[in-house]
Amino acid sequence: MNASASEANYALPGTISFDEAHRPRLMGGLCAQCGAKVFPKPKICSGCWSTEQQDLALATRGKLYSFSIVHAARKGWPSPYAIAYVDLDDGVRICAPLEADLAHPPTLDITVELIVGTLRAHADGTPVLSHRFKPVQEAR
Amino acid sequence: MRKVAVIGAAMGRIGRYPELMFQDLGWPAIKGAIEDAGLERKHIEAVYCGSAYGGRLAGQRALRPLGMTGVPVVNCENACSSGATAFREAWYAIAAGRYDRVLVLGIDKLSMLGGGVLPGQPEDWEVDVGLTMPALYSMRAKRYMHEFGLTREQLSKVSVKARRHGALNPYAQYQKPVTLEEVMAARLVAEPFGLLHCCPTGDGAAAVVLCAGELVAQSTTKPVWVAGADLTSGRFVTGYRDITTAEITERGAHEIYEETGISPQDVDVAEVHDAFAIAELMYYEALGFCKKGEAIQLLESGATSVGGRIPVNMSGGLLSKGHPVGATGAAQIVEMIWQLRGQAGARQAEGAKVGLTHCTGGGIAGLDHGACAITIFKT
Ligand SMILES: [Zn+2]
Numbered sequence: 001m002n003a004s005a006s007e008a009n010y011a012l013p014g015t016i017s018f019d020e021a022h023r024p025r026l027m028g029g030l031c032a033q034c035g036a037k038v039f040p041k042p043k044i045c046s047g048c049w050s051t052e053q054q055d056l057a058l059a060t061r062g063k064l065y066s067f068s069i070v071h072a073a074r075k076g077w078p079s080p081y082a083i084a085y086v087d088l089d090d091g092v093r094i095c096a097p098l099e100a101d102l103a104h105p106p107t108l109d110i111t112v113e114l115i116v117g118t119l120r121a122h123a124d125g126t127p128v129l130s131h132r133f134k135p136v137q138e139a140r
Numbered sequence: 141m142r143k144v145a146v147i148g149a150a151m152g153r154i155g156r157y158p159e160l161m162f163q164d165l166g167w168p169a170i171k172g173a174i175e176d177a178g179l180e181r182k183h184i185e186a187v188y189c190g191s192a193y194g195g196r197l198a199g200q201r202a203l204r205p206l207g208m209t210g211v212p213v214v215n216c217e218n219a220c221s222s223g224a225t226a227f228r229e230a231w232y233a234i235a236a237g238r239y240d241r242v243l244v245l246g247i248d249k250l251s252m253l254g255g256g257v258l259p260g261q262p263e264d265w266e267v268d269v270g271l272t273m274p275a276l277y278s279m280r281a282k283r284y285m286h287e288f289g290l291t292r293e294q295l296s297k298v299s300v301k302a303r304r305h306g307a308l309n310p311y312a313q314y315q316k317p318v319t320l321e322e323v324m325a326a327r328l329v330a331e332p333f334g335l336l337h338c339c340p341t342g343d344g345a346a347a348v349v350l351c352a353g354e355l356v357a358q359s360t361t362k363p364v365w366v367a368g369a370d371l372t373s374g375r376f377v378t379g380y381r382d383i384t385t386a387e388i389t390e391r392g393a394h395e396i397y398e399e400t401g402i403s404p405q406d407v408d409v410a411e412v413h414d415a416f417a418i419a420e421l422m423y424y425e426a427l428g429f430c431k432k433g434e435a436i437q438l439l440e441s442g443a444t445s446v447g448g449r450i451p452v453n454m455s456g457g458l459l460s461k462g463h464p465v466g467a468t469g470a471a472q473i474v475e476m477i478w479q480l481r482g483q484a485g486a487r488q489a490e491g492a493k494v495g496l497t498h499c500t501g502g503g504i505a506g507l508d509h510g511a512c513a514i515t516i517f518k519t
Contacts (some may be wrong), residue, residue, distance in 0.1 A: 011268050038378045040265055046376050066286075066383065068278035069331040070270065074257050080328075083270045085279060091379050095266040095505070105331075108286045119269060130269050 011119050011130040015040055017057065024116040026131050028092060030056035037092050060114040061136065062088035064106060067098050077120050086112055086133050099134040111136045141235045143353030145363035146517070148177025149477040151346035151470070154313040154462035158251040158343075162194060166202025166247045166345045173243065173347035178360035184349070185239040186212040188230040190222030190246045192466035193253060202247055202345070217466070220413065220501025221371070222246065223346065224469025224513030228369040230350050231515075240352040246470025247345040258341065258465075266505040273503050274330040274338050274416065281332055281418035284384040288433040290421070292332050294440070296323040298417040299336045299459055301445055306456020308446070308487035311471075313342045313462030336459075337417040344464035346471040364480045367494075367516040370396035374507030386419075387508040389426035389500055396514045397428070402494060404428030407450060407516075409479050409489040410496040411472040414457040423498060424452070427514075451489040454479060469499040469513055480519050493519045 010016060017025050029041030033050035039058060044051050067084035070077075082098040082105070097119060100106050112133040119130040150172025157165060174181060187208070189199025199213040218225040223246025230242040253259065257274065260267030284290055300320055306312040318336060326334035356363045372395065374388045381387075397403055404427060412427065414420035421435035429450055430438040438444060444452040455461045455475040458468060476495040478484045495517045502510025 012265055036378065046378070065380075066279040066283040068275040068282060068333075069328075070272060070275050071328040071330065072257050072272070072274060073270075074260070074272065077270060081270060083272075083275050083279075085383070087380050093378075093380055095269060095271055097270055108283065 009126060009129055011128050012040060016116055016131060024114055025057040026114055028056045028058045029053040037090055039092050039094055058092055059089040061111055062086040064108055064110050064112050066108060069102055097132045099132050106135050142237060144231050144234045144366045145351055145356045146348050146477050147351045147359040147361050147363055148173040148349030149474040150176055151311055151474045153311045154342045154344035154464055156251045156342055162249050163201045163205055165249055165343055166245060167205045169345040169347040170206060170245055173349050177349040181208050183241050184243045185241055187243045188214045188226035190216045190226035190466045190469060191248050192217055192219050192222045193248050193250060198247055199245060202245055218511040220465050221469055221499045221511035221513045222466035224499035225371055227473055228371045228513055231366050231369045234350055234352050240355055242350050243347060244470060245347045246467035248464040248466040249343040250341040250464055251343050261504055264505050274333055276503055277416035277418055278330040278333045280383045284418055287384055290436055294436045295417050296320055297439060298420050299323045302453060302457045302459035305446060305454050305487055306460025309456050309461060312456040312460050313340055314460045339415045339458035339463040342462035342464050344467040344471060346467050346474045348473055362481050364477050364517050367402060367518050368396050368400040369515045371513045373511055374509045376506045378506060386422045386426040388512040389423055392512040392514045393427045396516060400516050402516055406494050407496045408492040408494050410452045411455060411475055412452055412498045413500050414453055414459050415463060446487060454487045454489055472497040472499060476517055480517055
């Protein structure tokens with residue numbers, strides 16, 4: 001996997017990698033001692049105190065646990081936007097922007113998948129990127 | 141451990157006072173609490189001050205105009221629970237025999253921060269991708285609605301009750317009742333919440349004087365006894381977590397009921413941390429006032445309203461009385477002292493003998509909340 005070319009423009013530097021097919025992966029930590037999977041990768045395992053933490057490409061799909069459409073945003077954030085908790089298939093919960101039709105919001109517990117997109121922009125207009133999730137379009 | 145009572149209490153009306161200096165927000169509450177106790181400033185052996193946004197030396201700054209520095213001043217920051225944390229430490233210091241008379245101050249001036257959404261926790265990765273406090277609570281609400289069938293209209297009844305009570309409280313930031321329609325139609329903040337499902341930001345200060353049991357007889361007021369004061373922090377969970385259950389509050393409640401031998405059925409009146417409408421419902425359940433999923437039935441039955449079996453947030457709660465973050469725990473305690481003395485005027489819970497205050501908050505990724513302080517008082 002290759003690290004992104006411009007880490008500086010990510011909201012959470014070092015958390016996104018791209019596989020051979022240029023598909024994004026969200027990177028977490030795997031504890032070498034107890035197997036705990038955590039996002040973002042910690043320096044120490046909160047469970048067993050092992051400092052041996054390996055890079056782990058997290059599951060790219062999960063269930064939409066909950067979300068909110070934010071209208072009152074902090075300064076510099078375009079609103080409205082949707083923010084969600086996604087329960088990844090490998091047991092990790094991720095807080096992530098949700099890309100969805102805000103006029104027809106999705107229902108909870110649907111399957112969502114990882115994408116990378118623009119979160120907001122710096123004052124000079126440079127986009128800030130982050131992981132995001134969007135509903136999976138199931139073939140009917 | 142020695143018995144400890146609250147013998148003095150005072151607060152100002154919560155509101156937005158941008159023109160007032162921080163110290164001038166604080167000293168009237170301090171002076172009021174000492175005078176209420178029938179004491180003089182020389183009797184206060186130590187001061188515990190809770191503030192979340194007040195910056196360094198919040199306690200000393202509020203004490204200076206009264207010439208009251210020169211004693212130990214302990215400044216406590218624990219987000220929404222700052223004032224309640226200060227109270228708990230003061231109670232413990234007297235119970236353990238270190239001091240006889242201690243003052244607790246809770247103070248914050250949120251108008252210093254400008255308006256709108258409060259700044260997020262620094263270095264918090266959830267905040268960095270767009271999480272705000274209203275959004276966090278609204279995700280709890282959305283999941284709760286999904287699992288238990290709560291409707292937005294039912295959720296709105298929490299705000300209507302809060303404003304109905306707050307209209308009876310001259311210390312409340314908002315003293316105007318609202319209708320269900322007004323709550324439903326208010327400007328959206330973080331769906332499903334509109335503006336009236338969220339507490340306002342405001343400025344406030346509240347103070348109490350605590351006294352060792354042996355010296356209570358010298359006081360002029362009716363003492364209100366501290367049955368117990370619990371403080372805990374949220375547990376760090378990295379995987380799936382049920383956000384419809386207030387884990388930290390449930391655990392804190394269990395601890396204090398165990399410690400005091402008081403059960404939820406014994407509680408006559410409560411002030412709970414209703415920063416957002418869903419929170420009040422979740423805390424009915426976590427504090428054991430009803431079973432999981434049944435909070436809205438408890439509210440709709442009138443049990444938690446003025447005149448009910450267990451009136452909750454007679455002050456108007458955070459939704460109506462206001463939420464000057466670090467002051468809130470102390471303001472809840474002042475209200476409870478007035479309730480248990482029978483001095484709460486139009487919003488009095490008749491005959492209340494056992495009261496509970498509950499203060500929790502502080503958004504921090506992976507924890508239900510940063511801190512939770514629960515205190516039980518009895519006459
Ligand atoms: Zn480990």
